[in-house]
């Protein structure tokens with residue numbers, strides 16, 4: 001794929017290969033590692049605007065950032081344009097350069113609240129949200145799915161609505177809500193949206209290798225790709241896709257992730273949080289089942305570090 005910089009509003013992003021928002025995973029540490037390895041932009045996990053208003057202490061922890069994150073992008077979810085605007089203007093989001101709105105989350109708890117992918121069936125409401133956030137002065141981007149169920153696609157209309165309402169970029173996950181994360185990506189739907197708007201379009205879904213990124217770009221004509229699960233077990237995917245010299249080996253990347261987390265949260269909490277991360281990092285490793293069990297019983301960062309040093 002052609003690697004090129006992308007303009008999001010007035011912000012120039014160094015390249016067009018992004019790390020996706022990943023609840024429970026795209027922490028500040030993962031973002032720093034992936035950016036160092038070549039990701040052009042990395043999003044926080046989805047953060048509840050309501051949560052920020054009514055339970056700021058817990059929610060604010062999700063908004064931790066490092067100075068190494070040169071361009072900071074936050075993803076919010078919510079359905080109330082007033083609460084969302086409040087969140088964007090609040091002290092908690094001052095440090096972020098770009099605000100993304102989640103209009104694709106399929107999870108029932110979110111959907112039944114009218115949030116995430118529920119907004120696909122209420123274009124007026126979605127438009128009102130984008131319009132009011134765009135007025136807050138930061139570039140606003142939208143991540144959405146192609147529809148709620150197979151055969152009932154909203155991609156092109158929704159993309160146009162995002163553009164008309166003031167979005168600076170859209171990311172399209174080429175699956176419907178009912179598919180969750182499985183099945184083929186619908187290239188045609190992403191392509192139809194790309195041809196209908198002038199703002200940059202990022203294609204998302206099923207990128208696990210450089211070849212997958214090439215196919216997704218070729219078949220959709222998109223301006224860039226967003227990698228999600230493909231980065232969870234292999235952060236080096238960004239240097240592979242961008243064909244840049246990898247700043248770290250795989251082992252060094254995993255160790256850097258652990259070390260940063262330990263420094264921020266202390267040894268014990270770091271070990272507990274890092275367990276689920278290790279389940280991904282150990283995927284291709286020999287004896288991974290036994291090692292995962294070992295990682296899941298680790299109670300200190302040092303124990304975790306020994307597993308990485310000896311086996312990864």
Ligand SMILES: Cc1cc2nc3c(=O)[nH]c(=O)nc-3n(C[C@H](O)[C@H](O)[C@H](O)COP(=O)(O)O)c2cc1C
Pocket residue numbers: 020021022023024025044045046075102104105143173181204205206207226227228229230
């Ligand atoms: C564990 C997990 C957490 C996710 N969290 C978010 C999220 O917070 N916000 C969001 O927009 N999408 C979220 N997604 C969806 C991904 O960003 C992406 O759209 C989806 O996984 C498809 O890309 P892939 O096929 O490359 O994995 C999540 C996906 C997974 C697997």
